Amino acid sequence: MMILDNKPLMEQDDYNGNSTLFAPHRTKSILDGDTFTPLTANEFVQVYETSLSNRPKKKFVYLFPIWLEEKLRGFDDPIIRVCQKFTGKYSYYFSLIITSMVAIEIAFIAPFVLFILGQDPLATEFTYLGLLLALLSQVPKRFLWRFRPFMVRRAIIRKKDNTSSFPSRAVTCSVVYSYAICWTAYYYQQQAAEAEFGSSASVSQVQWWMPFLFIIMIALSSFARINLGVHYPSDCVGGVIQGTMVCLIGTSFRAIDVVGCRSCWNDSCYATTLSQTLSFSNLGRLNYVMFAILLALCIIIPIVSTMKPVDFWSKCDRVYGMLFPAVCFQLLFLCPKSYDISASLPHPPSPSWYSFMFSLSIALIAIILGGRIKVKYSLITFWGLFLTLTICLFSWRLALV
Numbered sequence: 001m002m003i004l005d006n007k008p009l010m011e012q013d014d015y016n017g018n019s020t021l022f023a024p025h026r027t028k029s030i031l032d033g034d035t036f037t038p039l040t041a042n043e044f045v046q047v048y049e050t051s052l053s054n055r056p057k058k059k060f061v062y063l064f065p066i067w068l069e070e071k072l073r074g075f076d077d078p079i080i081r082v083c084q085k086f087t088g089k090y091s092y093y094f095s096l097i098i099t100s101m102v103a104i105e106i107a108f109i110a111p112f113v114l115f116i117l118g119q120d121p122l123a124t125e126f127t128y129l130g131l132l133l134a135l136l137s138q139v140p141k142r143f144l145w146r147f148r149p150f151m152v153r154r155a156i157i158r159k160k161d162n163t164s165s166f167p168s169r170a171v172t173c174s175v176v177y178s179y180a181i182c183w184t185a186y187y188y189q190q191q192a193a194e195a196e197f198g199s200s201a202s203v204s205q206v207q208w209w210m211p212f213l214f215i216i217m218i219a220l221s222s223f224a225r226i227n228l229g230v231h232y233p234s235d236c237v238g239g240v241i242q243g244t245m246v247c248l249i250g251t252s253f254r255a256i257d258v259v260g261c262r263s264c265w266n267d268s269c270y271a272t273t274l275s276q277t278l279s280f281s282n283l284g285r286l287n288y289v290m291f292a293i294l295l296a297l298c299i300i301i302p303i304v305s306t307m308k309p310v311d312f313w314s315k316c317d318r319v320y321g322m323l324f325p326a327v328c329f330q331l332l333f334l335c336p337k338s339y340d341i342s343a344s345l346p347h348p349p350s351p352s353w354y355s356f357m358f359s360l361s362i363a364l365i366a367i368i369l370g371g372r373i374k375v376k377y378s379l380i381t382f383w384g385l386f387l388t389l390t391i392c393l394f395s396w397r398l399a400l401v
Helices: 041-054 066-083 089-101 105-116 120-143 169-197 209-227 233-261 280-285 288-306 316-333 353-372 378-399
Strands: none
Touching (some): 066 209, 066 233, 120 233, 120 316, 169 209, 169 233, 288 378, 316 353, 316 378
């Protein structure tokens, strides 16, 4: 039986290219070509007992079963070992780049950008995908604690992340973003076909390259997270399952929204006459009952999510602050069924170059400031983001009328 030191792994430095800190059952670095020797059952339990002091102190947090860890490690540890053969600085930065490409913040801000650009069918779809991605991916992380591989010395410490390991949100995002890319490609191809051959034209929803996109995105994001020592392969499998659920449920929510509001896909969500058109000059037509309901939800949901003992997610201020403006815009300005006179915005013009500049600039500022500014009360961050993005989005689209 080997002796484990009790130094908290949370205090270790970030990436160290020369690090050889592996699971305690390895007598050599993997760089020296050591042979993988599984932990005994007692040693495995001892690793976790040593690390229990690092688990979060929040209420309603349950430990990932050790017996399940024991079952999964025959699958997890060999793959971790293979992925962490690449420990140089190039693999480190490659993994960071891949991680940034599947960052969840992209889902937060994408609907805002698309609504600014007038791509309302895509923006509506991505709004529901973004909301579900944010909420569903956080539920297991909030209530189920699984030590990350580097925390229990089953991987080299290359990057610290002190949240729960299961499932891999990056892999979940890779599935959802792949689906979003496929949906976007189908939408524009369908639009082009209808423009050329009429409204009866149709294109295939599934094309040859789409499965390869999913496979590549999942493989790259899984490798990146395992290589950094912050996820197990089984976390990545969980991320794939979770991402698939988000896509299926998100598409179902969009279908419900179409029934309740009308679809922007076939332009039926837009005003066709002047008497139906919402603009700066006739905002008195706005559905103020819907406005009051949305305002109440925007007040209640962030408070409940951040108060103890719920304390749902440290990113709640950014999630709600970036996504709620898109939800409010869609339900207030692109939902004619909620009005007696079927009021809505008219069909937007094609996006101009300055639309891209404006939307991307505001989005980038929101992401950077939302992540960098640390205030005592997260509700301040929420209201700052929410009001800024709401004013920008509402004003921009109304100015196009």
